[in-house]
Amino acid sequence: MIDLKRLQNAVMTSDKQAMIAIAEAYRPIDLAESLEKLNHDGQNKLIQSLPSALSAEILEFVEPLLLYRILDHLEVDLTARVLNEMSSDVVVDMMLAIHRYQAEKLLNLLPADYRERVQTLMTFPEETAGSLATIDYIAAPGTWTIDTTLAHIRKVGREAEITAYIYVTGMKGELQGVVSLKKIILAEPHTQLRDIADEPISVPALMEQEEAADLLSRYDWVALPVVDMQNRLIGAITVDDLIDVIQEEATEDIQMLGGSQPLEDVYFKTSIFHLYRKRIIWLLILFVAEAYTGTVLRHYEDTLSDAISLAFFIPLLIGTGGNTGTQTVSTLVRALAVGEVHFRDIFRVIRKELMTALMTGVTIATVAFARAWMLGVELNVGFVVGITALMIVIWASLVAAILPLILHKLKADPAVISGPFITTLVDGTGLIIYFSIAKILLNL
Missing domain, CATH: 1.10.357.20 (SLC41 divalent cation transporters, integral membrane domain)
Known part of the structure; x- marks a missing residue:
């Protein structure tokens, strides 16, 4: 449990080293809970004092509206760095929760390719698989060898949220297979990905979240690819997001079984x-x-x-x-x-x-x-x-x-x-x- 008084003192005295030491000693989700208990100035001071990658990890567990308020009060360069470090599904949730003009302002801070893919995810209705998908996955052509694939993983892996699977795609981005990282590590260097790829089990972007959660649970995976109507890979859903869906559905059912409409908040x-x-x-x-x-x-x-x-x-x-x-x-x-x-x-x-x-x-x-x-x-x-x-x-x-x-x-x-x-x-x-x-x- 974080010593909130110690954190508050570090923030009040603007002790940057103390704030970094506290942040590095605890898990991001615990820091996010403590962040919510600080006043607005304290929240901004803490985020400004931490490395952008660490700030992004903490802010991923913050509610969308509070996330926007904090980002909106940071310097533009820092906001851009933090946004680019965050998981795309968290960014999408925030963009959909705020006014579209505010969203456009933040979207302009993202690289063009990344911005376009985030905007695609924003088009899917709530409670669908597409709305949960992240674009922070690793994909590779089936003709790549294991050596080439491993070099690619080393290059982009730090930015990816999903590294347990490599998704094999065709010329037009269509999903052709999936390979676990374990298989890649154990395969011979000159083996092509398509030779060891498994038949992919994917979900359409418009599938209900609950159905996707059931599918992931059935096969004990840590991620599930999401495709469009042309079977093109548009993202992947991670197990932590679907666990949240399962908890929300279970909570809703329990409240309704008690004869009450479900609550939207805790x-x-x-x-x-x-x-x-x-x-x-x-x-x-x-x-x-x-x-x-x-x-x-x-x-x-x-x-x-x-x-x-x-x-x-x-x-x-x-x-x-x-x-x-x-x-x-x-x-x-x-x-x-x-x-x-x-x-x-x-x-x-x-x-x-x-x-x-x-x-x-x-x-x-x-x-x-x-x-x-x-x-x-x-x-x-x-x-x-x-x-x-x-x-x-x-x-x-x-x-x-x-x-x-x-x-x-x-x-x-x-x-x-x-x-x-x-x-x-x-x-x-x-x-x-x-x-x-x-x-x-x-x-x-």
Whole structure:
């Protein structure tokens, strides 16, 4: 952990050597967190005092708007050096977050070729593979020998973010193969790249980030090439960027499963009013939906008055249905997210969940009947409670198994079928099941 007071003192006294010593002793991500805690003057002093390469490493972990503010207050030459040292995907994120006139001003500080490639990445929509791609990779023609390739790696490797793979390209920049650095090191000097290249597995630039993350995870790679519609290599996505995507998607799913809209920022940077806005919509929807439970109770008012003991078990039964549905939907949403289950598996899922529900339902029905017997209600009421518990468990499992799969097929986020939503849905329908069984078995 960085000694923030020591860093602040070094900045306040403009002790350049102390600032460099502190920066070299810690990891860039930790320095970025400390940088955010300094005031504006302190941030500028620290970045100006460090070598441009080290400043670039630190600033890669800073939020885009703060990154722009710092760069905008540096001398033009230093801004240009830092920009050219930074990963292209970080530069693209910042350019897209600021006003286009501000972006043009910074883009003009980049070399023409680099600027053109950055502008290409800026054209891809958010949450696509193209928007995550970096152009800091190493490519080489398939006709190059190992000796020539190694000389090229030594020349450009320091500027590349991805050195684990060398991408083999054709005359028009089309992706023809991929070679790991390990293969290159172990190959004979006069071997041509195309002779040891593997068949590339790439992703189109417009593929969703989540799909790209699943693909990278499946093959255990550290980078994934991104191509355009003509199969020309336009960049590569690194594993660290896709880990961020996986974390964001998992966080979003967890928040939606809790019955809340996902937050755009971290918890402590989210205002109270923003939390209110994210939660109140779902709460109001669930509140209105829950109101139909009262309508069901009113409809069966005569049944309740004839057998008042039925009311004792309403919280128990609807709670059991909600819990069952939440368990099922949570399991399936996660299975869908990691690609274990697809819509084509719907009948397998239904069969599996129904068998599980039958087993759990019989167990819960037995306990529910025992509970009714312990309360001293009539035996036939106990049978109603037990049978209803079984039916509600089966019904809740069926609904919670089908809805996420249908939503996934419709390209909607299955996490919207959250625990609270399933609970609310099962509450009302569970009461209908309960009173319908009671009317049949008790002759009410």
